[in-house]
Amino acid sequence: MEERLLILGLLRSHEMHGYQLHDVLADRAITAVHLSKANAYKLLNKLAEEGLIEASEEREGNRPARRVYRVTLAGEAAFQAMLRQLLAAYIEPEFPSIAPMNFIGELPPAEALELLHRRRTQLGERITQLANIPEADRVAHLSVDFFFHVYRVEQAWLDRMIERITREVAQ
Numbered sequence: 001m002e003e004r005l006l007i008l009g010l011l012r013s014h015e016m017h018g019y020q021l022h023d024v025l026a027d028r029a030i031t032a033v034h035l036s037k038a039n040a041y042k043l044l045n046k047l048a049e050e051g052l053i054e055a056s057e058e059r060e061g062n063r064p065a066r067r068v069y070r071v072t073l074a075g076e077a078a079f080q081a082m083l084r085q086l087l088a089a090y091i092e093p094e095f096p097s098i099a100p101m102n103f104i105g106e107l108p109p110a111e112a113l114e115l116l117h118r119r120r121t122q123l124g125e126r127i128t129q130l131a132n133i134p135e136a137d138r139v140a141h142l143s144v145d146f147f148f149h150v151y152r153v154e155q156a157w158l159d160r161m162i163e164r165i166t167r168e169v170a171q
Contacts, residue, residue, distance in 0.1 A: 001082055002033050003043055004052075008071055008079040011053060015070040018044065044069060052078050101161075109169045113162060120158045127151045 010016065010024055021044075022037050035043070047053045052075035055067040071079065104112050130148040 001086060003035050003039075004047065005079065005082040005086060006033050006035070007040070007043055007047065008052065008075055008082070011069050011071045012076065012079060015068050017058070017066045017068045019066070021069070047075065051075075104161075104165075109165055113165050113169070116158060116162050116165070120155065120162065123151060123155050123158065127155060 006025075007021070010021060016024070018041060022040060025033075025035050025037075025040055044053065044055075048055060048069075051072055053069050054072055055069050057065040058068045059065045104116075107115070127148065130144060130151065133144060
């Protein structure tokens with residue numbers, strides 16, 4: 001349902017052709033949902049079949065015609081209903097990148113430390129990317145602000161794990 005809400009919400013803000021929509025969907029900090037290009041197009045077709053969105057062909061210059069999608073009145077009503085339903089519900093988040101932490105003890109401590117440092121570096125780069133987004137824009141897209149804070153908590157947790165394993169190695 002989150003994917004449906006996401007596409008309807010994005011198309012409510014302004015009409016988009018598939019490629020524009022794909023570009024927005026690629027930014028996980030804004031969308032917070034993984035939706036492949038193929039699945040996005042399947043969902044667009046399904047939403048169109050249900051009458052929640054409509055498409056028209058537009059041509060720019062000599063470029064091939066492309067389909068531009070917009071939300072219908074039924075789509076607006078569906079968006080409002082889904083928004084209320086999902087906003088009121090707590091849905092347990094999934095963190096697949098945490099699964100390897102359960103088995104970190106299976107690695108030699110020095111290797112585990114090296115890998116955690118690499119992970120922390122990558123996380124730090126993502127935090128820096130989000131930190132460079134002006135706060136007004138982060139607040140306008142609350143998912144960006146949410147991830148900024150979640151990543152900072154994860155970074156602090158990684159620091160504690162690195163410190164803990166470092167102490168264990170030193171003993």
